[in-house]
Amino acid sequence: MSVTMNSGMPKGKPLSLRMGRDDFLMRAFVLAISLYLLLSLAFPLYAMLSKAFSTYRFDLSQIEFQVSDQAGAFSGDTVTAKTLNDKLKSISGDDLATSSDGRLSLVPLFPDFSFRSPVHYKIRGTTAETVYLVGSERHVGTDWLEVDSNTFRRVVLRPVQSIGFSNFTEYFSTPSLFESIENSILISLISTVITVSLAFAFAYALNRSCMRFKGVFRLIAMAPILVPSLLPGIALVYLFGNQGMLKEVMMGESIYGPYGIVIGSVFFTFPHAMIIITTALAISDARLYEAAVSLRASAWKTFWTVTIPGARYGLISAAFVVFNLVITDFGLPKVIGGQFNMLAVDIYKQVIGQQNFEMGAVVSVVLLMPAFIAFFVDRQVQKKQVALLSARSVVFDPKPNRKFDRLCFLYCSLIGIFIVGILGVCQFAALIKFWPYDLTLSLKNYNFDRMDGGGWGAYHNSIELAALTAIFGTLVIFIGAYMVDKTRGFRVGRTFFQLLAMLPMAIPGMVLGLAYIFFFNNPANPLNFLYGTMAILVIVTVTHFYTVSHLTAMTALKQMDNEFESVAASLKQPFYKLFARVTVPVCMPAILDIGIYLFVNAMTTVSAVVFLYSTDTTLASVAVLNMDDAGDIAPAAAMGMMIFYTNALARIIHLIISKGILKKTQAWRSR
Amino acid sequence: MALSKKLALAAVASLCMAGNALATDLTVYTAVEAEDLKRYAEEFNKAHPDIHINWVRDSTGVITAKLLAEKNNPQADVIWGLAATSLLLMKSEGMLEPYAPKGVEKLDKKFVDSSTPPTWTGMDAWVASVCFNTIEGKKLGLTAPTSWKDLTKPEYKGHVIMPNPNSSGTGFLDVSSWLQMFGEKGGWEYMDALHENIARYTHSGSKPCKLAAAGEIPIGISFAFRGAKSKADGAPIDIIVPPEGVGWDMEATAIVAGTSKLDAAKTLVDWTISKDANVMYNTGYAVVAYPGVAKPVKFFPDNLTDKMIDNDFEFAANNRKAILEEWQKRYDSKSEPKS
Amino acid sequence: MRTEAAFEKSAEDGHEKAYLRIDNLWKNFGEFIALKDITMSVMEGEFICFLGPSGCGKTTLLRAIAGLDLQATGTIEQAGKDISNLPPAERDFGIVFQSYALFPNLTIEKNVAFGLENTGLAKPAITARVKELLELVGLPDQGKKYPAQLSGGQQQRIALARAIATSPGLLLLDEPLSALDAKVRVHLRHEVKELQRKLGITTVMVTHDQEEALSMADRIVVMNHGVIEQIGTPTDIYREPETLFVADFIGEMNQIAANYTPADGEEKPIVTIGNKSFVCAGAAGLRAGPVIAAIRPEDIIPHREDVGPLITEPENCLTLRIDEMEFLGSFWRTRLSGAELGEVELIADFSINAVRRLSMETGKQQVIEIPSNRLKVFAAKKGAA
Numbered sequence A: 001m002s003v004t005m006n007s008g009m010p011k012g013k014p015l016s017l018r019m020g021r022d023d024f025l026m027r028a029f030v031l032a033i034s035l036y037l038l039l040s041l042a043f044p045l046y047a048m049l050s051k052a053f054s055t056y057r058f059d060l061s062q063i064e065f066q067v068s069d070q071a072g073a074f075s076g077d078t079v080t081a082k083t084l085n086d087k088l089k090s091i092s093g094d095d096l097a098t099s100s101d102g103r104l105s106l107v108p109l110f111p112d113f114s115f116r117s118p119v120h121y122k123i124r125g126t127t128a129e130t131v132y133l134v135g136s137e138r139h140v141g142t143d144w145l146e147v148d149s150n151t152f153r154r155v156v157l158r159p160v161q162s163i164g165f166s167n168f169t170e171y172f173s174t175p176s177l178f179e180s181i182e183n184s185i186l187i188s189l190i191s192t193v194i195t196v197s198l199a200f201a202f203a204y205a206l207n208r209s210c211m212r213f214k215g216v217f218r219l220i221a222m223a224p225i226l227v228p229s230l231l232p233g234i235a236l237v238y239l240f241g242n243q244g245m246l247k248e249v250m251m252g253e254s255i256y257g258p259y260g261i262v263i264g265s266v267f268f269t270f271p272h273a274m275i276i277i278t279t280a281l282a283i284s285d286a287r288l289y290e291a292a293v294s295l296r297a298s299a300w301k302t303f304w305t306v307t308i309p310g311a312r313y314g315l316i317s318a319a320f321v322v323f324n325l326v327i328t329d330f331g332l333p334k335v336i337g338g339q340f341n342m343l344a345v346d347i348y349k350q351v352i353g354q355q356n357f358e359m360g361a362v363v364s365v366v367l368l369m370p371a372f373i374a375f376f377v378d379r380q381v382q383k384k385q386v387a388l389l390s391a392r393s394v395v396f397d398p399k400p401n402r403k404f405d406r407l408c409f410l411y412c413s414l415i416g417i418f419i420v421g422i423l424g425v426c427q428f429a430a431l432i433k434f435w436p437y438d439l440t441l442s443l444k445n446y447n448f449d450r451m452d453g454g455g456w457g458a459y460h461n462s463i464e465l466a467a468l469t470a471i472f473g474t475l476v477i478f479i480g481a482y483m484v485d486k487t488r489g490f491r492v493g494r495t496f497f498q499l500l501a502m503l504p505m506a507i508p509g510m511v512l513g514l515a516y517i518f519f520f521n522n523p524a525n526p527l528n529f530l531y532g533t534m535a536i537l538v539i540v541t542v543t544h545f546y547t548v549s550h551l552t553a554m555t556a557l558k559q560m561d562n563e564f565e566s567v568a569a570s571l572k573q574p575f576y577k578l579f580a581r582v583t584v585p586v587c588m589p590a591i592l593d594i595g596i597y598l599f600v601n602a603m604t605t606v607s608a609v610v611f612l613y614s615t616d617t618t619l620a621s622v623a624v625l626n627m628d629d630a631g632d633i634a635p636a637a638a639m640g641m642m643i644f645y646t647n648a649l650a651r652i653i654h655l656i657i658s659k660g661i662l663k664k665t666q667a668w669r670s671r
Numbered sequence B: 001m002a003l004s005k006k007l008a009l010a011a012v013a014s015l016c017m018a019g020n021a022l023a024t025d026l027t028v029y030t031a032v033e034a035e036d037l038k039r040y041a042e043e044f045n046k047a048h049p050d051i052h053i054n055w056v057r058d059s060t061g062v063i064t065a066k067l068l069a070e071k072n073n074p075q076a077d078v079i080w081g082l083a084a085t086s087l088l089l090m091k092s093e094g095m096l097e098p099y100a101p102k103g104v105e106k107l108d109k110k111f112v113d114s115s116t117p118p119t120w121t122g123m124d125a126w127v128a129s130v131c132f133n134t135i136e137g138k139k140l141g142l143t144a145p146t147s148w149k150d151l152t153k154p155e156y157k158g159h160v161i162m163p164n165p166n167s168s169g170t171g172f173l174d175v176s177s178w179l180q181m182f183g184e185k186g187g188w189e190y191m192d193a194l195h196e197n198i199a200r201y202t203h204s205g206s207k208p209c210k211l212a213a214a215g216e217i218p219i220g221i222s223f224a225f226r227g228a229k230s231k232a233d234g235a236p237i238d239i240i241v242p243p244e245g246v247g248w249d250m251e252a253t254a255i256v257a258g259t260s261k262l263d264a265a266k267t268l269v270d271w272t273i274s275k276d277a278n279v280m281y282n283t284g285y286a287v288v289a290y291p292g293v294a295k296p297v298k299f300f301p302d303n304l305t306d307k308m309i310d311n312d313f314e315f316a317a318n319n320r321k322a323i324l325e326e327w328q329k330r331y332d333s334k335s336e337p338k339s
Numbered sequence C: 001m002r003t004e005a006a007f008e009k010s011a012e013d014g015h016e017k018a019y020l021r022i023d024n025l026w027k028n029f030g031e032f033i034a035l036k037d038i039t040m041s042v043m044e045g046e047f048i049c050f051l052g053p054s055g056c057g058k059t060t061l062l063r064a065i066a067g068l069d070l071q072a073t074g075t076i077e078q079a080g081k082d083i084s085n086l087p088p089a090e091r092d093f094g095i096v097f098q099s100y101a102l103f104p105n106l107t108i109e110k111n112v113a114f115g116l117e118n119t120g121l122a123k124p125a126i127t128a129r130v131k132e133l134l135e136l137v138g139l140p141d142q143g144k145k146y147p148a149q150l151s152g153g154q155q156q157r158i159a160l161a162r163a164i165a166t167s168p169g170l171l172l173l174d175e176p177l178s179a180l181d182a183k184v185r186v187h188l189r190h191e192v193k194e195l196q197r198k199l200g201i202t203t204v205m206v207t208h209d210q211e212e213a214l215s216m217a218d219r220i221v222v223m224n225h226g227v228i229e230q231i232g233t234p235t236d237i238y239r240e241p242e243t244l245f246v247a248d249f250i251g252e253m254n255q256i257a258a259n260y261t262p263a264d265g266e267e268k269p270i271v272t273i274g275n276k277s278f279v280c281a282g283a284a285g286l287r288a289g290p291v292i293a294a295i296r297p298e299d300i301i302p303h304r305e306d307v308g309p310l311i312t313e314p315e316n317c318l319t320l321r322i323d324e325m326e327f328l329g330s331f332w333r334t335r336l337s338g339a340e341l342g343e344v345e346l347i348a349d350f351s352i353n354a355v356r357r358l359s360m361e362t363g364k365q366q367v368i369e370i371p372s373n374r375l376k377v378f379a380a381k382k383g384a385a
Helices: A021-052 A081-088 A166-173 A175-208 A214-226 A231-240 A258-282 A286-294 A299-310 A312-328 A331-336 A343-353 A357-390 A402-431 A455-486 A491-506 A509-520 A526-530 A534-544 A546-558 A564-570 A575-586 A588-604 A620-629 A633-665 B002-021 B034-047 B060-069 B084-092 B134-140 B169-197 B207-213 B224-232 B262-272 B275-282 B313-331 C004-013 C058-066 C108-113 C123-136 C152-164 C182-199 C210-216 C234-239 C244-249 C352-357
Strands: A054-057 A063-067 A120-125 A131-134 A137-140 A145-148 A155-157 A160-163 A432-434 A438-441 B024-030 B051-057 B078-083 B120-133 B160-163 B198-202 B219-223 B237-240 B248-256 C020-029 C032-042 C047-051 C073-078 C093-097 C170-174 C202-207 C219-224 C227-232 C254-261 C270-273 C276-279 C289-295 C301-303 C317-327 C331-337 C345-351 C365-369 C376-379
Touching: A021 A054, A021 A357, A021 A455, A021 A491, A021 A509, A021 A534, A021 A575, A054 A166, A054 A357, A063 A081, A120 A131, A120 A137, A137 B084, A166 A175, A166 A357, A175 A214, A175 A258, A175 A312, A175 A343, A175 A357, A175 A402, A175 B313, A214 A258, A214 A402, A214 A588, A214 A633, A231 A258, A231 A331, A231 A402, A231 A620, A231 A633, A258 A299, A258 A312, A258 A331, A258 A402, A286 A299, A299 A312, A312 A343, A312 A357, A312 A509, A331 A343, A331 A620, A343 A357, A343 A509, A343 B060, A357 A491, A357 A509, A402 A432, A402 A633, A455 A491, A455 A534, A455 A546, A455 A575, A455 A588, A455 A620, A455 A633, A491 A546, A509 A526, A509 A534, A526 A534, A534 A546, A534 A588, A546 A588, A564 A575, A564 C093, A564 C152, A575 A588, A588 A620, A588 A633, A620 A633, B024 B060, B024 B262, B034 B051, B034 B262, B034 B275, B051 B060, B051 B262, B060 B078, B060 B084, B078 B084, B078 B120, B078 B262, B084 B120, B084 B169, B084 B248, B084 B313, B120 B134, B120 B169, B120 B207, B120 B224, B120 B262, B120 B275, B160 B169, B160 B207, B169 B198, B169 B219, B169 B248, B169 B313, B198 B207, B207 B219, B207 B224, B207 B237, B219 B224, B224 B237, B248 B262, B262 B275, C020 C058, C032 C058, C032 C227, C047 C058, C047 C210, C058 C093, C058 C170, C058 C202, C058 C219, C093 C152, C108 C123, C108 C152, C123 C152, C152 C182, C182 C210, C202 C210, C210 C234, C219 C234, C219 C244, C227 C234, C227 C244, C244 C254, C244 C289, C244 C376, C254 C345, C270 C289, C331 C352, C331 C365, C345 C352
Parallel strands: B024 B051, B024 B078, B160 B198, B160 B219, C047 C202, C047 C219, C093 C170, C170 C202
Antiparallel strands: A054 A160, A063 A120, A120 A145, A131 A137, A131 A155, A432 A438, B078 B248, B120 B219, B120 B237, B120 B248, C020 C032, C020 C073, C219 C227, C254 C270, C254 C289, C270 C276, C289 C376, C301 C365, C317 C331, C317 C365, C331 C345
């Protein structure tokens, strides 16, 4: 008998696995894809963070003067600007903090200065790095320069770079910038409440009524996903602008500002909320309703005690997703926001308008906060929802009720009209020659090559980007998910990878794009050559949409039998054979879903790419933005609708391919 | 071994030949309107077929941001057609190669950088103007404004739109010209009054005129070139040149310091200031750097050249940050303008 | 084919020569110790079952042998080669899982051929081998179908065919029959056993089903809480459980609190239940005092009277009242009690014949004999009296 009762495990180093060829290969893959995420996500974000803390200050001790007498003779006394200012206090500490573009006039240091005076000045830096300008002429270093009084007023000091919090101090002391935080949170909250309520009612009608045309309604509700978020803004201009078709509805209020942003946000976030809530409603347990009926609870009471609690995780999750989408969106407020400042637009204004990259980085950091919070709450809720999903429940089967069904039909029709209306207005506007003065139909607005934004080339680039993103992204994401799921041991590496894969969801596109400038446009970076290419656009888009695709892939992989890898190993077959012959074919539906998801988003995204495109890689979605920016609103609408048709076509093709491939490779599914 | 050596030799040889046979590639950053670029390159290549231009085009703000971001690692060889105020920024960063192009002495002095040798040379001027939609004006019972001061009248409340100087070069040249014309105090007082009438500030400089053309907002502070184009497209607008004087900026050319293709860059810049080039600029711009070349442009207001202020670009560049900060503090928030 | 006895003998003194040797194996999952110092060996051609309740470590041990879960310490040797830390692909085994793990998108043929590809075999050779295997598992005509089109039992046979396709030295079966319904399970037991016998392949099977283990295994390894409780042939395990756990886990057993007096010279070991003393089999090393006495219900022998030629041990006879009778098909289960036993109630299984012959009825008195060699004693559980 071999029972040994000593319970202490022998001390000493535990046995370590001798890795086989597969282990080496798979770990190499995990490392490679981790490296990819490090380079495309972590490092750029780090570069951005350090930019936010990179500050500029005038260093008065860096420059010194000699002042002549009235006759122009110098006594040889040298004095630094700092000494002068310590005495006079004419330049305050606040004035010394500045940005990379700062210039400081030195005249205030000389209270009796007059540009007509015959006094001459000698100037030099105290260090070899001191930079000052005479007019726009740049002077560097410690050589004396003599100027007359008239020229001296044109002398300005340039700042030196250091590290600190002063960018943040400045941000929070600029009322208009600080106000953006308030505005962004307010607008996001209002949009969230409206969208979630509307989407809940819509999902409720789809799930709980026996109304007709459910499929059509579902299809219509999904349409906003296929267009850039700024397209509803353009439609709203045509509907409610000063020359709008329904201008009177606004009763004198301007659509440019909070109203426009909220209506547009409801439009583009509606499908996201609807999908989540529909899922939540679909899993609620019919037995609870039977119980409620047997207890003679009123419909109203049943709704509040059964329906709402059952869908609560879905509602919370939808709310956070919508909040996140609205607060990080930049296209819509730019088009329809008017004077209403929002965080995401501030980044654009700081970077593109003022070339103030540091402040752009600061706003990015601020924008990360609410997005991060929303992200973590959503992750927690998602976990609970999944737990609810796996619990056994009986599917609710609605019974016809003429009054209720008609009400639902009416409501869904209204929502449907809203969505189709927005798209219809855009298409209509695109075909009008010159709104509102010449209403003849024409294709003039499709002559994109005459407009800003890259013309038809931009449209073709977008399709190329979308196709490359779909192919390359699906490849990286699915292989990454497979490796992280199936690699034996290597727990540290896999956990790290999972963390990286979840991160993109919390990073707004604008922030990612800006981070890419800082990281990739650095001459010291060996990856610098990517800057300005199609490749960087593909990389940023894949990274931006990584998380959802990764989760889709993980879900599909988790449904596979865990022992396939063990069987293949016992049969001495390499993992890649199993991957190609079994994993990929079985997961094909999920793989195609990831592909179309990436394609559609690559066509519509503006925020991730707006800082990164170059002349050769202009994009349709950015062209919509730029054409609208230049005042070519009708062509912008036309291009927006081109994106819509392309995405719709891509969806149809996806559907046909899916069906075809399913038939071919998934024959085993049918018995 | 022998074979691979031969291959390597062949590869080197073919590379050299390609270098000789093919044109020199110049990367040129520009903010010139997209539709004009092709024409510019064609005209230039008539004279110099051996230099091929790779355009990198975007709006003034984006190109400026790009150039500044690439400060330590310039990608451009030449800048052809960017606002002089932007080029002054580059200059103060030491990013421009000083060079006196052949024939620079023939240009109007206003259009040449004051340093010797100059770091940039102007091409043409784009001039502020006001676009006024006559149809909407009549509908709303507005009289056409005739001056900058007119725009502050209460009757125009909510009917004026202008670009945000924080994002638009045109917006900034308006603001800087008002400060130069009316003095610092007077300028800000004027803008305080104007702000009461502004419906909103747009991101781009051409949008106000396009919105005026579309009747969305009847009065758009924009630039003359844009107005003339819209009018040519059939928009019911008048282009008003305020008699107090109008701000302007010029499109200019410069060589980026550190370019590896200095000779080709010089050849290009020499051509950009030639008479031929100025004739070419004249198709879109009524005011060009080469005296005596300009012919009137259709729909362009005639008196524009006289009204251009004596613009102090140095003032604009050196005070840019301070002006924008002040502007942002005063106007860039939602609470104040009620349209 | 060797007999059980042959295996038993060779295993006892043949640890050195065993096909599979496991020495001092430990495995932990964090704080939880899943395997404690496991040492055992498997002879070539032998069919071994790891039997125990869920969580006892049997599957962990199997996965350690396969290299799927690496042990913390300890060595595993297969065919004289140390495979302790080899990756699964470099070990020599075929494996069958409870879930079948058939590739759903490949036909039966392709599933079976999966391991034969890239092994230097020509296409026709593979086809021939697949055909042979499918015939071997009795499914020669199903090659073109997909797994989902077969029944569970058929799928498991395919999984078996796939596992043995490459002629591995060791076949590992992880609860292969647990997902099947009872009838198929019983049927397949014999088939698997038959196949194993035919191929002579060394096989280790994990199961929690004692019937399965008893009917299939040459030797059974009973495990509990990460330790091996007993290794032995099915009859050994059943008839001579070495621990109370084994006695309890396999078959049924009356467990009675009792008092023990060890053998002393000529005196036989005695166990006292209530007021009655029985001669028992005794246990080495067990001291006098409270113990658990154990007897299987079917080992209790009924007699017409308490004297007679059929009775071998009169001192182990007593008369009890039949409290309850339950008909279980092939036998009667009865509950017996009597003043002599105190509170204790005995469960005894009697054949239908015996019940009829002795006209047993509820409420009647019945004489029984408890054979001393079937009456086991075990140390009393801690905390119980």
